[in-house]
Amino acid sequence: MTYLNLMIPGQKGKVVGFARDSKLVRRLYELGIQPGRAIVYLRNAPFNDPLEVMVGSSCLTLRHAEAALIAVELEA
């Protein structure tokens, strides 16, 4: 298990949980970042931050600090 901010662009995985409870985590959940769902790390913006991921059919952007809250199981 790792965290989303530690992945590299192109890697795929599955969301397994969140580091802690917060309003932000709730928003992540509502936007589709939910335990059990597949997640693809698409790319970083120029100068590395923020990053873009794909969950289901939607593309979401978040900063590395926020990605550090998302625990991910890498695809074998």
Added chain:
Amino acid sequence: MANSSLTPTSRKTYEVAICGNPNCGKTTIFNGITGLSQHVANYPGVTVEKVTGKFTGGKDNTQVFTLVDIPGTYSLSAFSPDEDIAVSALIGRMKEMTVPDVIICVIDATNLERGLSFLLQVMEIERPMVVAVNMMDLAKRRGLIIDCDKMSEMLGGIKVIPVVGNKKQGIDALKMATIEAIGTKPPQLKSIYDTATEKLILDLAITDDDHDRCRAEYIRVIFDVGSPAEKRFLAEESEEVHQVLLKVREELKRTHTFLSMAESSALTFRANEIFEETVTSNKMGRVTTSEKVDKVLLHWLAGPILLFLTMMLVFQSIFSWAEPIMDLIDSLFGSLAGVVEASMAEGPLRSLLTDGIIGGVGSVLIFLPQIIILFLFIAVLEDSGYMSRAAFLVDRLFKWCGLSGKSFIPMLSSFACAIPGILATRTIEDRKLRYITIMIVPLMTCSARLPVYAIMIAAFIPYKIYFGFLNLQGIVLTLLYLLGLFVAVIVSYILKKIIFRADSGSFLMELPSYKVPSIRSVFIRVMNRAKAFILRAGTVILAITVIIWALGYFPRDKEIYNQYLTDISEVEADHSAAIESFTSLFDDYKADMDDQSLLKINELDRQFAAAATVEDIVSLTNSSAAKYPELAIPIGIISNIHMYSFITKDKLMHLTNDLQGKNLRNSYFARIGKVLEPIFHPLGWDWKITMATLAAFPAREVIIATIGTIYNLGANVEEESTSLVEKMRQAKWEDGPKKGSLVFTPSVALSIMVFFALCCQCGATLVTIRKETISWWYSVGTFVYMTSLAYMLSFATYQIFSRVWY
């Protein structure tokens, strides 16, 4: 909720609310239903746009439905006042709004699970509902087959209408279903919560039996810790009920790892159930077209380059396309003032109309073409989906100075005008970041500063070339642009760290799929925005210009005016005496002439009368004298007669400009300028510059007209005017230690430009800030910090440059 018992036939008007996730196409459907009959206002107490529209239907089309566009949201859970709007509007807790008779919930067919989660939350409000599944065509192209009948069945009979909003498919069916839904009973579905949680929700509802709250409100109170909904509840309830709420939460925490997740996971679970039953997909894991486009547009190198090119295009258009229309507006207002001037007698009323009102309204409307073009680009970029990508690309840069990528568009817009820039901050959800952005965008070099820079640079910055291609004038202009930007970065950093103490906010955002913007919705958006600009800026500027006009017009000195009248009658008397003597001389000659010569002379007289300029007369004199040497003397006389008219006209104009100058120099404004001169003396300014700058506080570009009037050139000077440049170059100090030396030196020009770069000389901006923050404090704060910075840096500029340069 007393309304719900009324039968559909007993009323004529109904409230319908339309809600949904962001980017689900809600606004397109809204536009499709209501057409152009829209009303834009704000929700009470916040600056979130409330768009309402009307449609008719029912028996004989006699029922009127008011459709309210609820702000797009991913969830009803709300922690900030802005987020709370959607919830309180839907549950009828919003001031000036009633509980909706029907709720239309729009869900995106290509993102059904998320839409269904939201729908399930909205269903807890227990109002009559209709569901619109939008973008059915796009879903079909992606291989998704959605069974709307099955979905309707699983939702307990709520009508589910397939819609393609941008092609207006399904809109009529949606209207019909909405009208039919009025007065229907909300479905009784199996709760989405487990038995234990469900019991806890009921516990709270039962304890609080003396209030008429819907189920959704209890759910919000339980799950949204620290939310506006919770605060409302606590304020209205007794200690006993508070205890029950705490107990309910304790219980929930025992069975759920995260309290906030107890609701979302239940919603997701049921949403997935419905999704599995109603959707069949025949293509899985495909890469969408948007993702292919993003491989280029969000590429680490190509992305920023393409963004830069796009912005270049926007700016090129703002400045080059708008130019001819701006000139047209300018001349239109000029001739309007001319008409009024010609048809009214000289006096305060005429001056108020021409110099005050027409001039003031014109000074605002002249920016309208630029602003419409800007809004047009913003609307197209937003609707196509590129805007959020632009924010993504530049976020890192903005984070560095304490802002977010979402501040990019507001700052960029402000290079044309700060007002659309301030309006564009509405897309920044984080309040602190939004207020910081609002307070720094007026530092961007807007187009009203350009004429001021143009005349100062042309007059006082030498044309010098360095390294073969760098022009000193161009360097100064560039530095002025950079000065605003640089100060903005520092100010935003200070505001963020010290004043607002904001955290870096989040950049959690969805990148919507690209789509071709609908011309209709772009048009509606631009229209609404332009209307808001005219109302906001126009009314205020009008009021302020009237005040400024009065300060510059009064008091009128009778002595000065009488002197003017005496001078005029003298000039007129001179004129008629001269013409008379020339005419009698001419008559003497005519008496001796033959018929043929007379014919020639009369023809020449007509030609002279048609001459438009002094130069024309001179050349006509030379050519005709060469052609008819025998008539040289009478030609000379005619030439003199016509020449004299021009000279007299010129003299009269000078007298009028002189009068205006004297009046202005005698006005309250001049007195204020003289009183304040010591304050601005360290910036190198005399009382005339001080006064002209004061007059420019409501609107910067006014300084040119004011300087023009002070130097007796009349108010209609252009920034290219060579006579104004000459006058300024020759102006000398009238008294004091510097008496006799030049007023305007390069260092004075620089200090004026630095002052204009940083000072908040725009009444319309201050009023817009007040409207967008709902507090005068932000306007006052912006004005104070900008004006003090302007004074300090202008002071430093003069003190340094007057020593190293001159």
